[in-house]
Amino acid sequence: MLHIIDDEEVIRDSLLWLAKSRGIPAIPHENGKAFLAMLDTMQRTGAQGHALLLDVRMPDLSGIALFDLLATRGLTQTFPVIFLTGHGDVPMAVDALKRGAFDFFEKPFNDNKLMDRVQEALIASEEAIASAAIHTRLAALSSREREVLDLILEGKMNKVIADKLGISMRTVEVHRAHIFDKMNVKTAVELARLLK
Numbered sequence: 001m002l003h004i005i006d007d008e009e010v011i012r013d014s015l016l017w018l019a020k021s022r023g024i025p026a027i028p029h030e031n032g033k034a035f036l037a038m039l040d041t042m043q044r045t046g047a048q049g050h051a052l053l054l055d056v057r058m059p060d061l062s063g064i065a066l067f068d069l070l071a072t073r074g075l076t077q078t079f080p081v082i083f084l085t086g087h088g089d090v091p092m093a094v095d096a097l098k099r100g101a102f103d104f105f106e107k108p109f110n111d112n113k114l115m116d117r118v119q120e121a122l123i124a125s126e127e128a129i130a131s132a133a134i135h136t137r138l139a140a141l142s143s144r145e146r147e148v149l150d151l152i153l154e155g156k157m158n159k160v161i162a163d164k165l166g167i168s169m170r171t172v173e174v175h176r177a178h179i180f181d182k183m184n185v186k187t188a189v190e191l192a193r194l195l196k
Helices: 008-019 032-045 063-072 087-098 113-138 143-153 158-165 168-183 188-194
Strands: 002-005 026-029 050-055 080-085 102-105
Touching: 002 008, 002 032, 008 143, 026 032, 032 063, 032 080, 050 113, 063 080, 063 087, 080 087, 080 113, 080 158, 087 143, 102 113, 102 158, 113 168, 143 158, 143 168, 143 188, 168 188
Parallel strands: 002 026, 002 050, 050 080, 080 102
Antiparallel strands: none
């Protein structure tokens, strides 16, 4: 989902039309506060990728201030920001880029290049969400399950794992079942593919 955050209705409407012409679902927001009001709901419903087209200069909450809020919450990977800026805003946008913004475009911008970058930002968001989900699953494993996991990934059989860790083969089987369940996979091949 693309979030278009700009205080000028004409720009929001043209960007909304541009996104829809490329088949990109988009929601316009008249300011950063309107976007923040939806943010918690979006995070809870989660699996879909999000990207922001964000004007640098807006009253009340500037684009840079909104970006800084997202950065302090650790959300710039799952909500990549593409800044839209005027000539005087370029140094600010470059600074934000150095701090993790996805890209910035100076007005007037090339429509196709902008939408290409939006699609890349949405893909990056989906990849970040998937990666975070994998890390959450890994964090749910016990230290013994992590040891068994590492040996499974090395291609070791249950008997070899049991000998190496000094536990029974049945215990290895139980750990393997828990690992597969927690990682949401059915086979060692799926597990290896997930963690590559």
